[in-house]
Amino acid sequence: MSSASPACRVLLASLLVIDQKWGWRLCDPFWRLYFNRDPGASVANAKRRVPLAPRQAVLVPAWCDAHGTCINPVRHFYVHFETPGLPDAWIRRVCPDPLLLPEDGVLTDMLDTLAGDDPGQAGWHLRVQSATAWALARGLEQVDRQALAELERPQGDLAVALALRTIDQRLAEPLTIAVLAHPSGLSEDHFARRFQAATGKPVMRWLQERRIAQAADRLLHSDEGLEAISRACGFANRFHFTRVFTRLVGTPPATYRRQHGG
Numbered sequence: 001m002s003s004a005s006p007a008c009r010v011l012l013a014s015l016l017v018i019d020q021k022w023g024w025r026l027c028d029p030f031w032r033l034y035f036n037r038d039p040g041a042s043v044a045n046a047k048r049r050v051p052l053a054p055r056q057a058v059l060v061p062a063w064c065d066a067h068g069t070c071i072n073p074v075r076h077f078y079v080h081f082e083t084p085g086l087p088d089a090w091i092r093r094v095c096p097d098p099l100l101l102p103e104d105g106v107l108t109d110m111l112d113t114l115a116g117d118d119p120g121q122a123g124w125h126l127r128v129q130s131a132t133a134w135a136l137a138r139g140l141e142q143v144d145r146q147a148l149a150e151l152e153r154p155q156g157d158l159a160v161a162l163a164l165r166t167i168d169q170r171l172a173e174p175l176t177i178a179v180l181a182h183p184s185g186l187s188e189d190h191f192a193r194r195f196q197a198a199t200g201k202p203v204m205r206w207l208q209e210r211r212i213a214q215a216a217d218r219l220l221h222s223d224e225g226l227e228a229i230s231r232a233c234g235f236a237n238r239f240h241f242t243r244v245f246t247r248l249v250g251t252p253p254a255t256y257r258r259q260h261g262g
Contacts, residue, residue: 008136011080011221013128015115022070024259025250029213030082032060033135035111037075043068043098050098052076055108059139061095063088065250077115080220081132086151088209089200094147099139107134159184159191160198167210171234177203211235212248219257226253 011030018041026032026043034043034052041052045066050058052074060066062083083091101107110131117124140148163180173179180203181191195203211233218229230241245253 007083007085008129008132009082009084010125010129010132011082011217013077013079013114013125013132014119015075015077017073018068018070018076019073020070022068022074022076024068026060026066026068027063027250028060028080029062029088029209029216030080031062031136033079033081033132034058034060035077035115037077037115038073040072041068041070041074041076045097048097050100055112057101057104057107057111057135057138059099059101059135061097061099061139062091064096064098066098075115077111079128079132081136082217083136087199088213090147090150093200094143095139099142101135101138102141104134104138107131107138110134157194157198159186160195163191163195163203164199167207171207171211171214172232173234175207175234207234208244209248212245215241215245215253216249216256219253229253 008031022041035057036052036054039051039054043050043052043058043060043066045064052058110127114124114128114131119125159181162183166180166183167175177188177192180195181188184191186194192203195206199206201209215229215233215235218224218232222229224232226238226241230236230238233241235241235244242252242254245256249256251259
């Protein structure tokens with residue numbers, strides 16, 4: 001199989017004004033790129049606080065458990081994006097903290113222009129995609145070289161690869177270890193051991209987190225109701241969905257949708 005690729009997929013990009021209300025937990029299955037026009041905001045986790053200085057790009061990696069703080073009105077340009085080629089377990093281990101990107105005149109000019117342009121302009125979203133990919137590349141320059149080298153190694157466990165593909169394609173279905181193990185011909189126990197060795201997580205934990213990741217995407221980037229989202233993401237009902245989402249993300253889904261616009 002081919003090695004992983006750090007390509008990115010933009011979910012949402014916008015400019016808004018944040019203020020003292022911007023103080024909630026930022027724990028998401030997608031990355032955030034921040035580029036502010038004014039001082040007064042920052043992001044922090046248990047180990048590191050990163051000021052969102054004017055015209056300074058900052059990345060908050062997927063699943064980074066951080067909090068935002070803002071002390072006065074700030075013009076705030078943000079991009080939500082996914083990195084399908086980077087495994088969640090790798091991101092959590094290698095990029096646990098917010099990343100202050102190095103000074104880069106090209107990236108600064110790109111983001112500064114995007115923040116001031118009308119999103120309705122032709123080519124605006126394509127330019128957002130380019131700027132986001134550039135920012136991700138600069139962020140990954142801060143990652144240990146050995147960790148980056150892991151992404152270049154062929155992913156050799158076909159049984160696990162098939163299961164991962166099945167999970168992403170059939171999240172709404174009642175998947176079990178037996179269903180996921182069947183294409184490989186492995187016993188459930190053998191498959192489960194190989195899956196955890198390859199991903200670092202038990203099968204059902206991985207499945208649950210992928211369901212929550214898709215649900216978070218739908219909460220922020222669609223107007224679907226909680227019942228529809230819970231069904232589409234494979235939860236028994238909205239109450240089960242709310243319980244699991246709150247445990248993993250730290251806030252109920254309705255509150256998450258209301259708060260996490262930026």
